[in-house]
Amino acid sequence: MKYLLIYFTGTHNTRYLTSLLKRRLELDSNEVDTIEIRCETEVVSTEIYDYIGLAYPIYGFNSPLPFNKYLRKLVFTKNQKYFIYKNSGEVWALNNASSRVIKRIMKKKKCRFMGEYHFVMPYNIHFRYPDEFISEALSYDKKLIEVMLYNIDHEIIYYPKSNVFYDIASIIVSIQKIGGNINSFFYRVDNKKCNRCGLCIKNCPHNNISLKNKNIHFSHHCDMCMACSFFCPKDAIKIGFLEKWHVNGEYKFDQIEKIEREKPYITEETKGFFKCFYRYFNEIDMMYDNIYNILSERGGKK
Numbered sequence: 439m440k441y442l443l444i445y446f447t448g449t450h451n452t453r454y455l456t457s458l459l460k461r462r463l464e465l466d467s468n469e470v471d472t473i474e475i476r477c478e479t480e481v482v483s484t485e486i487y488d489y490i491g492l493a494y495p496i497y498g499f500n501s502p503l504p505f506n507k508y509l510r511k512l513v514f515t516k517n518q519k520y521f522i523y524k525n526s527g528e529v530w531a532l533n534n535a536s537s538r539v540i541k542r543i544m545k546k547k548k549c550r551f552m553g554e555y556h557f558v559m560p561y562n563i564h565f566r567y568p569d570e571f572i573s574e575a576l577s578y579d580k581k582l583i584e585v586m587l588y589n590i591d592h593e594i595i596y597y598p599k600s601n602v603f604y605d606i607a608s609i610i611v612s613i614q615k616i617g618g619n620i621n622s623f624f625y626r627v628d629n630k631k632c633n634r635c636g637l638c639i640k641n642c643p644h645n646n647i648s649l650k651n652k653n654i655h656f657s658h659h660c661d662m663c664m665a666c667s668f669f670c671p672k673d674a675i676k677i678g679f680l681e682k683w684h685v686n687g688e689y690k691f692d693q694i695e696k697i698e699r700e701k702p703y704i705t706e707e708t709k710g711f712f713k714c715f716y717r718y719f720n721e722i723d724m725m726y727d728n729i730y731n732i733l734s735e736r737g738g739k740k
C-alpha cells in the first residue's frame with residue numbers, strides 16, 4: 439500500500455510520532471511518503487496514494503491554522519481514504535472536538551474517513567514532562583499505532599467522541615487565530631544571551647523571524663508553535679503573555695526511548711495532573727490486548 443503522511447509540527451513531537459508510524463508501516467513493506475507543512479510547502483498530488491494520514495499537534499483544542507490552510511489547497515480523488523493521528527500533552531475530553539475543521543474540509547472534498555486517534559506527546563508549553571513519563575507514553579503510542587493500523591485495515595472506524603459542548607468550547611478557545619499574531623508583538627530577545635545562531639529563524643514554520651540590524655526581529659504572522667523559544671540554545675526568547683508557560687530545551691526522544699522502566703510511571707494511585715493518563719493508558723491496553731488475542735487465535739503475530 440502507498441501512504442502519504444501529511445503533518446504540521448512546531449517542536450517536532452508530531453515529526454517524531456510520524457517517524458514511528460512510518461517505520462512501522464515500512465516493516466509491513468508499505469511505501470510511505472511524508473510532507474511536513476511550512477508556509478512555503480508546495481501543494482502535492484495525492485491520487486497515487488491508497489491512504490492519507492493527517493497529523494497535527496492540538497493547539498487550544500483545535501488543529502493549527504497552517505494545517506487547515508494547506509489541506510484546503512489539496513486535491514483528493516473521490517472516496518480517497520484518510521485517517522487522523524493527532525497528538526497533545528493531555529487527554530482531556532475537550533480535545534475530542536479538535537478535528538472538527540479538518541473533518542469538514544475532508545467531507546467537502548468527498549474523502550472517506552477511516553478514523554481518528556489521539557496520541558500523547560510531551561507538553562511544549564506549560565511545563566516540562568519527566569523523561570520517565572515520556573518513555574511510558576511513547577510505549578503506549580506504539581501500541582496505539584498497532585490498534586490504528588489494525589482498525590484501518592479492517593475498516594473499523596474509531597474516533598474520540600465529541601458533543602456540542604466540546605464543539606462550542608473548541609470554537610471559543612481557537613486561540614491561535616488571533617492570539618499568536620497579537621502575542622508576537624510582545625516577544626522579546628535578550629540580546630546579551632543571543633549568539634545570533636539563526637536557529638529560531640530556521641525553525642520557524644511561518645518565516646516570521648528575521649535578522650534586522652544584527653538583531654532578531656519578529657513579524658506578526660505567528661502560529662504560536664513555540665519552535666523559536668523551545669529550541670533556542672541560549673534560552674534567550676521571551677514569549678509574551680505566555681512567558682510563565684515557557685518551556686526550553688528539546689526532548690531527546692531517541693535517548694528517552696532507551697530508558698529502562700522498572701515500574702509503571704502511571705498507576706491507579708497516581709494523583710494530580712498525571713492522573714488522567716491512567717484511564718487513557720488502560721483503554722489503549724484493552725484495545726491492544728483485544729487485537730493481540732484475535733491475531734493469536736488466527737495464528738498471527740503481535
Ligand SMILES: Cc1cc2nc3c(=O)[nH]c(=O)nc-3n(C[C@H](O)[C@H](O)[C@H](O)COP(=O)(O)O)c2cc1C
Nearest residue numbers: 447448449450451452495498499526527528561562
Ligand atoms: C499554543 C499551544 C496550545 C496548546 N494547546 C494544547 C491543548 O489545548 N491541549 C493539549 O493537550 N496540549 C496543548 N498543547 C501542547 C501540544 O499539543 C503538544 O506539546 C504537542 O505534542 C506539540 O507538538 P509539536 O511538537 O509537533 O508541535 C499546546 C501547545 C501550544 C504551543
Ligand code: SF4
Nearest residue numbers: 632633635636638670
Ligand atoms: S535561536 Fe536563540 S540564540 Fe539563536 S539567534 Fe535565535 S534567539 Fe538568538
Ligand code: SF4
Nearest residue numbers: 642660661663664666
Ligand atoms: S515566531 Fe516562534 S512561535 Fe511564532 S510561528 Fe515562528 S517559531 Fe512558532
